[in-house]
Amino acid sequence: MTDQTSQFFAILTAVGEAKQANANALGVPWTFAQMGVGDANLTDPIPSRDQKKLINERRRAPLNQVKVDPDNASVIIAEQVIPPDVGGWWIREIGLYDADGDLVAVANCAPSFKPLLNQGTGKTQVVRLNIIVTSTANVQLKIDPAVVLATREYVDALVLSVLPPNKVAGTYTQVRINERGTVQQGYNPTTLAGYGITDAMPKGAGGLLAWPQVVAGQLCKVPDTRFFIMADETTDRPVGFTYGIGMHMAWQNGDMGVDFMGGVAGTEWYGVRRFNTDGTGVWRMLWTSANFDPESKANKATTLDGYGITPASQAEAEGGADTAKPMTALRVFQAIAKVVKQATEAAPGWLKIGTQAQVDAGSGDDVAVTPKKMRLGFQFYPSGVGYVVFPTWLGGLILQWQSGPIGNGVDTTHNFVIPYPNGPFAVFATCGYTPGSGVLNYHAAAIINKAQFMIRSSAGSAAGSWVFSVGC
Structure with missing residues (x-):
């Protein structure tokens, strides 16, 4: 009976230990998919690493989430949400299943009754399982979003990850948003350019400009953007020339105007005009399109x-x-x-690193083999339930061994320590013998698939045996 001295804990099963070792060694994903809960037939269960199933499973459903404990990087937290319309039984045992449907972790818990709504009460119950593992790098979550429920904590954390509280509160006339419409930053521009408004250019009619009174020795700037036509002044300036005045700079009783663009009859040219306060003056041409064509300039070289x-x-x-x-x-x-020449057995030189394909095939006598490529695929799990995986250049051969009880003259199905990627070649069961009994118990084994084998004993009662298998 559960009381204040009862102990509750979670452990990996033997299958879970083997799969964790395989994930760490090969770097392959270790995917948790479902969680089961049961009432253990109303007993006080003690988790066992040899368990293949719960004592009396009541419900199995997809996980809501799997995450690493933020306070302990070696602890995985698996969570399932049980809705109000499911229940009518006690929860005393918890099991975690991977994507292959194998029980990889088991736990007991303080008894908790999950009522049904027709009993007059109901609740949404969250069941969490904390497991200590050696590495969380290869743990993955496999869920069906159509059937799982989210806890309030999970939703709050998800919302905060999308809308982090890192913005400065206030009123802004301009804001920057992302592709989902979330405000990223706010602005309050103080200029027209800040609002993307460009300065306007005033437009006027013809006529000469009246010049301001020029103070002796003082530099005056008179901006003007209007365009007009002047009469011919000298033969240096074509008749009917249209030009624009950009800026006048004046000194004392005379000033100089710079006409930054002009043209007549399809000819473009730039000129400078020296003129008097009454508007008369002399033009001097600087260059024309006849002696300078921007399109004919030489491009910079691209070679030595x-x-x-x-x-x-x-x-x-x-x-x-x-x-x-x-x-x-x-x-x-x-x-x-x-x-520097290619190295040989007789001469030093440079040597390329061989590819994994060359190492596996044993081809090429002119490349080097690195320790990583030589060891690729090698694994060794020394235990009463263990295996050896040879490197890929030896064909990835796998040897496994395990022990366990055999049924009373009936076929029983068992899992290999780790599944064979390509398949087993053979599986053998040892012959059991009790010293002094004079009775030999004969065992036989057969391959079912890449992950399972079948075994049978001639013993009249359950007997133990060692099972060895080989494959790749």
């Missing part, structure tokens, strides 16, 4: 030859005597290859 630089030849690179000419990547390679 384009800049008139001659790179070293192969002979010069291999000779290593020239000190003036640059070397291309090809010449550098050729110079190195001239000095």
